[in-house]
Amino acid sequence: MPKKFLLIGRASVGKTSIKKTIFEGENSKDLIIHPLEPTRGITSSIYSWMDLELVLFDTSGQELPFLLEDEKKQNKAFNKADVIIYVFDYPTWASNSQEIKDEIKEIENLISRNYIEAKFLLFFHKIDLINKKFREKLKLLKNQIQEILNLPEIKKIYFTSIHPLLIYNTYNAFSEIFCGFLRETSDLKHILDNIVKDFPKTMGFITSKNNSIIVQTEINDFDINLINQLHTKILEISQSTEDETLISKKINYIDSGSKILSVIIDNLNHFNPNFKNLIIFSENFSKENLNLLIEKLEIEFNKYYNKK
Amino acid sequence: MLREIYIIREKNLYERHFGKTLSDLNIISFFSDIRNYYALKSKDEIGSFDYFNYRISFIKENDLSLIFIFVNELTDVLKNIKVELYKFRKVFLNFFSDLISENLDKSAFEIINPTVDAIHRNLKPKISLVGFSGVGKTTIANLIANEKPSREYRPFIYGNITTVRIGKLYFSLWDFAGKDSFSFLWNKLIKGSDTVLLISDSTLENVEKSKFFIELIKEEAPYARSAIIANKQDLPDALDLETIERITGLKTYSMIATEQKNQFKLIKILADILDLSIETFSSLQCLQEREELIEEAKLALKNEDFKGVAIIFEKIAEICLEIGDGYLGKEFYAKAEKINQLL
Numbered sequence: 159m160p161k162k163f164l165l166i167g168r169a170s171v172g173k174t175s176i177k178k179t180i181f182e183g184e185n186s187k188d189l190i191i192h193p194l195e196p197t198r199g200i201t202s203s204i205y206s207w208m209d210l211e212l213v214l215f216d217t218s219g220q221e222l223p224f225l226l227e228d229e230k231k232q233n234k235a236f237n238k239a240d241v242i243i244y245v246f247d248y249p250t251w252a253s254n255s256q257e258i259k260d261e262i263k264e265i266e267n268l269i270s271r272n273y274i275e276a277k278f279l280l281f282f283h284k285i286d287l288i289n290k291k292f293r294e295k296l297k298l299l300k301n302q303i304q305e306i307l308n309l310p311e312i313k314k315i316y317f318t319s320i321h322p323l324l325i326y327n328t329y330n331a332f333s334e335i336f337c338g339f340l341r342e343t344s345d346l347k348h349i350l351d352n353i354v355k356d357f358p359k360t361m362g363f364i365t366s367k368n369n370s371i372i373v374q375t376e377i378n379d380f381d382i383n384l385i386n387q388l389h390t391k392i393l394e395i396s397q398s399t400e401d402e403t404l405i406s407k408k409i410n411y412i413d414s415g416s417k418i419l420s421v422i423i424d425n426l427n428h429f430n431p432n433f434k435n436l437i438i439f440s441e442n443f444s445k446e447n448l449n450l451l452i453e454k455l456e457i458e459f460n461k462y463y464n465k466k
Numbered sequence: 467m468l469r470e471i472y473i474i475r476e477k478n479l480y481e482r483h484f485g486k487t488l489s490d491l492n493i494i495s496f497f498s499d500i501r502n503y504y505a506l507k508s509k510d511e512i513g514s515f516d517y518f519n520y521r522i523s524f525i526k527e528n529d530l531s532l533i534f535i536f537v538n539e540l541t542d543v544l545k546n547i548k549v550e551l552y553k554f555r556k557v558f559l560n561f562f563s564d565l566i567s568e569n570l571d572k573s574a575f576e577i578i579n580p581t582v583d584a585i586h587r588n589l590k591p592k593i594s595l596v597g598f599s600g601v602g603k604t605t606i607a608n609l610i611a612n613e614k615p616s617r618e619y620r621p622f623i624y625g626n627i628t629t630v631r632i633g634k635l636y637f638s639l640w641d642f643a644g645k646d647s648f649s650f651l652w653n654k655l656i657k658g659s660d661t662v663l664l665i666s667d668s669t670l671e672n673v674e675k676s677k678f679f680i681e682l683i684k685e686e687a688p689y690a691r692s693a694i695i696a697n698k699q700d701l702p703d704a705l706d707l708e709t710i711e712r713i714t715g716l717k718t719y720s721m722i723a724t725e726q727k728n729q730f731k732l733i734k735i736l737a738d739i740l741d742l743s744i745e746t747f748s749s750l751q752c753l754q755e756r757e758e759l760i761e762e763a764k765l766a767l768k769n770e771d772f773k774g775v776a777i778i779f780e781k782i783a784e785i786c787l788e789i790g791d792g793y794l795g796k797e798f799y800a801k802a803e804k805i806n807q808l809l
């Protein structure tokens with residue numbers, strides 16, 4: 159039974175661009191420089207994210223006021239939705255926060271009246287436009303937004319962007335949202351987190367057969383500024399490991415721009431054909447430590463899949 | 467109503483103007499007085515004083531030599547102002563306490579705008595419509611509120627309260643919707659108002675009777691701004707504005723509330739009475755112009771006057787850009803171009 163996701167928000171906020179970059183692999187730089195034509199009406203597309211089949215409904219921002227008033231259109235968009243994502247961007251928030259608040263409240267009322275099974279989430283988009291100094295203070299911004307919106311029913315606010323350096327936030331947002339529907343990935347994240355946290359300055363990723371990141375460990379003490387480059391590296395690695403013979407548990411080194419990191423790649427599709435690689439990055443160069451890490455993970459994964 | 471807000475550190479770091487400043491009011495001139503005020507106090511306190519018909523409240527942040535200033539109406543309750551002023555200081559310091567020594571561009575402060583907009587909404591003015599039944603109070607209330615989806619409509623025992631947003635300006639509109647026999651409830655309506663609009667049907671009889679309200683306003687809301695809206699000016703026995711002003715002693719504006727096109731006139735009247743700033747008012751004006759142009763465009767489309775439509779779209783685009791609606795502006799330009807190409 160495919161899950162239904164709805165993208166809703168004002169004109170030009172970036173809903174269709176999110177869909178195109180995250181789900182259809184389009185180049186985000188192109189979309190920023192040459193924005194898309196406005197969406198008309200309600201479009202629906204089917205995607206699969208590992209074992210999850212989803213239908214993504216994209217709506218027209220220009221027609222949002224009509225969508226909210228017309229029962230038929232409303233029904234088409236909202237009916238049986240599992241997740242409803244309201245997208246708003248930083249520039250509009252800075253200049254029209256009260257209008258956005260009223261809009262969110264209206265949608266929230268609509269959902270609680272007629273579509274209570276849906277989860278209502280917010281994407282605060284285009285964070286690339288926030289002054290760099292405040293991008294490090296996103297927690298404060300989140301507090302400000304939550305205080306002003308004053309809507310405890312809102313489950314979560316994600317900070318997103320399709321800018322190449324920040325798009326990982328959007329991938330992670332969707333990963334987290336989908337994880338909720340996929341028992342397996344949340345279990346694996348749990349396993350990975352538990353083991354990786356004992357190794358300093360180390361992060362682990364699992365990629366899917368279509369090269370997207372489906373699991374990312376907590377950041378802990380890893381250098382947060384490297385994460386942007388890592389995502390690009392992961393894409394490179396994922397795409398170049400089509401030939402399975404290239405995979406080995408050998409330790410390699412990559413230049414992440416400002417630092418050299420050790421990286422180990424392991425293949426996971428013998429556990430689940432939807433998975434591709436397990437990739438560990440670390441500032442730690444001790445071979446014994448890294449091999450130990452991989453061994454531990456193998457044991458835990460084997461345990462998990464044998465239980466199933 | 468929150469009219470103005472300033473953050474000062476030697477000079478103006480941040481300012482927003484919802485209401486027009488008095489031309490003689492220079493906040494910087496109070497700066498040393500405010501500093502001296504704090505020199506005598508050890509506590510972290512909000513100070514406040516009344517200047518002309520405004521209430522000025524301020525609080526200091528010692529370590530960073532910051533002073534936060536609110537300019538409100540005399541009708542604003544100090545307790546409510548204090549709550550918002552403390553909140554404002556807290557949020558500002560959360561974002562900027564470690565950045566204040568750097569020379570920040572004005573645009574860096576836009577991140578605090580949502581907090582200011584929320585405070586402005588919390589301190590929104592109460593505007594009451596008073597007048598005897600049949601003069602057109604409810605018609606005028608509907609004209610102002612315009613059946614907008616953002617309108618919150620709550621009936622109370624003696625009428626309706628509507629929260630209205632026009633542009634960035636929020637206010638709550640209190641409309642008495644009962645018979646004149648409930649006149650003992652008028653004072654409850656007027657009390658606490660920031661602005662009272664006395665509606666009259668412009669007949670001599672009604673204007674004379676309405677002097678009752680003027681006395682009531684003096685009693686219940688002595689600091690409120692007030693004016694008369696002389697409705698039904700299209701009827702034959704309507705008195706002219708000067709006569710009404712002479713009889714009542716209050717500034718009088720003319721109105722025909724049954725004509726939809728007078729909606730903008732009403733908004734202009736409110737802007738005049740509340741003494742709104744050019745920023746607030748010009749965005750209202752632009753919004754109104756844009757609405758009118760869109761109607762014109764619809765008509766032109768119906769008449770298949772495509773050349774006219776293209777010209778109108780260009781005008782709409784200009785307005786959009788003026789009020790900061792960049793994307794919409796670009797779109798209308800694109801539409802206009804497409805039409806011109808096809809022609």
